[in-house]
């Protein structure tokens with residue numbers, strides 16, 4: 094009756110996973126992607142490019158070795174935009190190849206063009222040439238993601254004032270950079286550029302930032318940023334941004350202060366890419382940020398055969414969680430019960446230094462009134478930390494003193510986004526402090542910090 098069992102709009106992490114899962118269930122699937130290549134924001138402008146850029150910066154700047162050889166240590170003296178781009182292109186090509194292969198192996202069909210609804214089961218696809226065709230599908234997944242929020246007062250110009258999608262194609266490296274928005278993306282780019290010795294000013298209208306992270310970690314993080322001359326302007330709303338004839342950018346803050354820089358990155362928020370989907374024809378509405386509301390258990394929209402997943406449904410807007418949402422949507426569409434989602438998932442912030450966290454923060458534990466104890470380990474206390482020349486890095490674990498269960502793990506420093514998974518496993522398996530006390534960890538590793546932090550809490554908790 095329909096051309097396809099599942100039609101997916103967008104080939105980012107949620108669309109990709111839903112398409113492959115549907116195909117594995119023997120269903121016919123079409124993925125419509127308006128971009129030049131499959132992969133979505135995640136592969137082309139978001140996760141992969143920013144992390145590749147970070148890795149390149151850390152390698153070429155010799156960042157990881159500076160603990161030993163001093164702050165002036167560099168692997169490459171003059172790092173240019175070309176150095177940063179070279180690795181990026183290779184990584185992206187590889188990611189796209191893997192994805193195309195995955196689609197063809199699983200007989201997922203793809204169509205290049207822009208999708209819009211013309212009825213709840215019919216989608217019109219407009220190719221770049223302007224050619225149009227209509228296909229029908231029993232189920233539809235909206236996985237169109239988001240695009241950067243671009244308010245009128247920001248003079249974007251492709252050469253010195255960028256949004257977070259454009260910054261990866263930077264024509265040259267600036268000597269100074271203003272970053273507006275201390276969300277995950279703003280913080281990541283601010284610290285990556287700072288590692289390249291660019292003078293960075295990070296502006297945030299609120300007085301706090303990354304509020305979902307444990308406050309003690311953020312305090313430590315701020316200390317590190319200040320120590321290496323990142324200027325933090327918190328509680329500072331932007332009144333105007335002007336580009337002078339000589340190219341210099343002046344950002345006027347509401348408190349009267351001026352910030353002058355060679356380049357500016359505006360990274361204050363993203364909006365759902367739903368405005369061209371003609372959602373009215375499907376009977377769907379969006380919120381003020383272009384996002385679609387779904388049933389979180391099934392990912393169904395108000396129209397039961399239409400699902401939405403990934404960044405277009407809002408929080409937590411991560412590639413990792415988007416993939417899982419795509420799988421859940423596909424399983425539900427074809428009558429398969431997916432396992433319930435784990436209670437806690439990890440957050441990774443690939444700033445320099447990186448931050449990762451899972452479970453409850455100390456503030457949340459207090460609010461819930463749970464009696465608790467905290468264990469802290471500094472990476473410099475581990476032998477691996479000495480070998481690596483680490484001067485910073487902290488792990489904080491929180492345990493219930495009543496049940497001895499692990500409640501949260503918060504890590505700032507080298508390897509945080511990998512280390513967190515040990516804590517995540519113990520947390521989701523409802524493990525206690527005894528796991529960390531009784532088990533042996535490889536030596537010398539940074540993972541030993543788990544034992545040190547566990548013992549630190551245990552010493553104060555008693556037996």
Ligand SMILES: Cc1cc2nc3c(=O)[nH]c(=O)nc-3n(C[C@H](O)[C@H](O)[C@H](O)COP(=O)(O)OP(=O)(O)OC[C@H]3O[C@@H](n4cnc5c(N)ncnc54)[C@H](O)[C@@H]3O)c2cc1C
Nearest residue numbers: 103105107127133134135139208237238403404410411412
């Ligand atoms: C700078 C940056 C860094 C990030 N870093 C991380 C990270 O380190 N870790 C992490 O987990 N997450 C990270 N994220 C978030 C991650 O990229 C997103 O959560 C993820 O990409 C969302 O996936 P999605 O399935 O919503 O699709 P997206 O990746 O958003 O892709 C959507 C696709 O839909 C296509 N599309 C839109 N409209 C249409 C239409 N009408 N017709 C056809 N195609 C359409 C678009 O062209 C796009 O290709 C980062 C994001 C950014 C911006």
